[in-house]
Amino acid sequence: IRPDHGFGRISVFIQRDYSSGTICKFQTKFPSELESRLDKQQFEETIQTLNNLYAEAEKLGGSSYLEGCLACLTAYTVFLCMETHYEKVLKKIARYIRDQNEKIYAPRGLLLTDPIERGLRVVEITIFEDRNIGSAR
Amino acid sequence: MHLGESTRECEYSQISTRSSTPMETPYKKKTPKKRKWETFPGRNRFYCDGRIMMAKQTGVFYLTLVLILVTCGLFFTFDCWFLAEQLTPIIPVIGAVLFLFVIGTLLRTSFSDPGVLPRATPDEAADLERQIDVANGSTGYRPPPRTKEVVINGQTVKLKYCFTCKIFRPPRASHCSLCDNCVERFDHHCPWVGNCVGKRNYRFFYMFILSLSFLTVFIFAFVITHIILNSQRIGFLSALKDSPASVLEVVVCFFSVWSIVGLSGFHTYLISSNQTTNEDIKGSWSSKRSKDNYNPYSYGNIFTNCCAALCGPLPPSLIDRRGFIQSDAPQLAPPTNGLPMYGSTQSQQSHKQVNTVDCHLQAKAAHCDCPHNSGVLLQGVAHHTGRGPEPRTEAESHVRARFGAAAARQIHLKARGGGISSSPWSPLQIILMLGLN
Numbered sequence: 001i002r003p004d005h006g007f008g009r010i011s012v013f014i015q016r017d018y019s020s021g022t023i024c025k026f027q028t029k030f031p032s033e034l035e036s037r038l039d040k041q042q043f044e045e046t047i048q049t050l051n052n053l054y055a056e057a058e059k060l061g062g063s064s065y066l067e068g069c070l071a072c073l074t075a076y077t078v079f080l081c082m083e084t085h086y087e088k089v090l091k092k093i094a095r096y097i098r099d100q101n102e103k104i105y106a107p108r109g110l111l112l113t114d115p116i117e118r119g120l121r122v123v124e125i126t127i128f129e130d131r132n133i134g135s136a137r
Numbered sequence: 138m139h140l141g142e143s144t145r146e147c148e149y150s151q152i153s154t155r156s157s158t159p160m161e162t163p164y165k166k167k168t169p170k171k172r173k174w175e176t177f178p179g180r181n182r183f184y185c186d187g188r189i190m191m192a193k194q195t196g197v198f199y200l201t202l203v204l205i206l207v208t209c210g211l212f213f214t215f216d217c218w219f220l221a222e223q224l225t226p227i228i229p230v231i232g233a234v235l236f237l238f239v240i241g242t243l244l245r246t247s248f249s250d251p252g253v254l255p256r257a258t259p260d261e262a263a264d265l266e267r268q269i270d271v272a273n274g275s276t277g278y279r280p281p282p283r284t285k286e287v288v289i290n291g292q293t294v295k296l297k298y299c300f301t302c303k304i305f306r307p308p309r310a311s312h313c314s315l316c317d318n319c320v321e322r323f324d325h326h327c328p329w330v331g332n333c334v335g336k337r338n339y340r341f342f343y344m345f346i347l348s349l350s351f352l353t354v355f356i357f358a359f360v361i362t363h364i365i366l367n368s369q370r371i372g373f374l375s376a377l378k379d380s381p382a383s384v385l386e387v388v389v390c391f392f393s394v395w396s397i398v399g400l401s402g403f404h405t406y407l408i409s410s411n412q413t414t415n416e417d418i419k420g421s422w423s424s425k426r427s428k429d430n431y432n433p434y435s436y437g438n439i440f441t442n443c444c445a446a447l448c449g450p451l452p453p454s455l456i457d458r459r460g461f462i463q464s465d466a467p468q469l470a471p472p473t474n475g476l477p478m479y480g481s482t483q484s485q486q487s488h489k490q491v492n493t494v495d496c497h498l499q500a501k502a503a504h505c506d507c508p509h510n511s512g513v514l515l516q517g518v519a520h521h522t523g524r525g526p527e528p529r530t531e532a533e534s535h536v537r538a539r540f541g542a543a544a545a546r547q548i549h550l551k552a553r554g555g556g557i558s559s560s561p562w563s564p565l566q567i568i569l570m571l572g573l574n
Contacts, residue, residue, distance in 0.1 A: 011260045011261075011264070012264075013260075013261055013264045013265075015305075016307065018287045018289060018294075018296065018307060018308055019287055019288060019289060020289070021289050021290065021308070021433065021434060022307060022308055022309055022321075022322065022434065057450065058449075058450055058452070059450070060441075060444065060445050060449055060450075064448070064449060064450045065444055065448045065449075067448075067450070068444075068447065068448030068449060068450075068451075069448055071451075072340075072344070072447075072448070075237075075238065075241045075242075076241075076245060076341075084450065084451050084453070085450050086450045086451060086452055086453055087453055090453060116453075116455070118255075118258065118261070119254055119255035119455040119456070120455060121254070121255075121257070121261070121304060122261060124260070124261075
C-alpha cells in the first residue's frame, strides 16, 4: 500500500542525554538509519553545537543572576519590554538549524526539526525517501 | 498482520487525518482558526485566549485571593489611619508594597505554565515503542512499567515511562494526576494557588509564600500595636468595639502565620539543598536510604543552590498555547483503510481531530505570556496561510527535484518557520507496508 504521490518519510529521533543532569543535551550517538545519507562527523558536529547552544541558554553565571534579580525587583514586568536570555538563545538555535537544513541536510533529503517544537524532548530528523526507488525495497 | 495508521488520538500536535483530504480542504479554510490551547490534552483551564493557564479546580485559589484582599483591605481601611497618625506614615507604604508584591507573585504563580511537558507526537511514541520492543498487538493491555536508568553525577536515577504522555519522563519530572500533565521539576500541586508548582513557577511560588509571611507578620504585629495603643487611651474593650475589623484581621493572621511561615521555612530548606517537595517526601536523596545516597542535582553549596533556583535563567514554555492550529498540506493524508494500530497507543481521551502547524514565529511570540506579542503573532500567521509557495531557497529546489513538490512544500514551511506535522505513519508501519507490498 503506497500513497499516490510516491514518497514516504521516516523520522529518526535523537533522544535527550540526561547523564549531566536536567540540562538540555542530546545524545550524539549516530543513528544507523542515517548511515547512507550523512557523515557521522557532520551529525556529531550539529548535535554538539546544539548542545553547546542550549548550555549557553541555561548557563548560571553573573549575567543570568543579574537578569534574574532585575526581573525580581521589577516584579517581572521587565520581560514585557525585553526578551529573556533563554529566548534570545532559542532564536539563535532556530537560525542555526535553518542554516544547517539549507546547507547540509536538505541537499541530502533530510530535515532537521527544531527540538523546541517537540518540547525539547527529541531532535527529529526526517528522511525523505527517494521516489525513484519506488516501492520495491 | 494488519497495520494501521496511528491517528485517532487527540493529542493537540497531531495532524488531522479524517478531514484534511484535498476535497475538504477548501471547506476547512473557512472555519475559524483555533489556537492550540483549545485542544490541549491536559486538564487545565485557559483564560484570556490562552495567556492564562490554571488547574481545573480553582475554588481554593479564589479563597486565597479573597482572604488576602479582605484582610489587607480591612487593614488599610481601619488600621492604617491610626498607625499613620500615631506612629509613622511609612507603615501603610510598606504595607502597600508588600501587598502588591504578594498579589503579583500569587498571580504569576497561578497563571503561568509550571513547566508542562507536551505529549509525544504519534511518531515519537511509535519510535519509543519500537525501541522498547513490546510485541503485543492488542489494545487495552498495559505492558509492565518501563524504566530507563541513567547515571547522573554518580547517582543512578530511574527514568519512568509515562503512559499518558508517552514519553520517558526527564529526571525530576512527575506526572500531576490532577492536571493530567507531566511537569518538569515537579514540586507539588498547590490548590491554594490553583496550579502545579514546577520548574517555571517555583521561584514565583517561593516569593509568594515568603512575601506573604512578611505581610502576615506585618499586619499581625501592627494590628496588635493598634489595639494596644488604642486601649491605652480608651480601654481595651472600647478599642475592640472601635475597630472590630482588627479582631478579624488578628484571627486570620494568627492562623495563617503558623502555616505560611512554616511553609516558607520548609521551602527555604528545599531550595538550599536543591530538592523538590516530591523528592523530600519520598526521601529520594535521604542518607537514611543508603550511605552513598546524595543529591546529584545539588551544586554543593547553599548560595549556588539558592541562586540557581531563584535567579537562574527562566526557561520558556514548551507548550505553544497561543499558536494556531493549521491544516497541513493535503498530501500528508494517510491511507484511510482503518487498519488497527501496532501496539497500544490509543489515547483514552475523547477523539478530537486537530490540525497542526509548528510555527517558529508563533511559538516564539507565544512563549512570552504577553498581550503585546499578538501583533507579531498575526504576522506569523500571515506567513503560514499561503498555499503552494514557490521554492525560494536552494534547499527547497534540491528537495523539489528529488522528492517532489510535497516535500518541497514542507521544506518551505520549515524555512518560513512553519513546521512539519507529525506523520500519521509510524516508521515501523512504513517498513512493514513496504514489506507487504
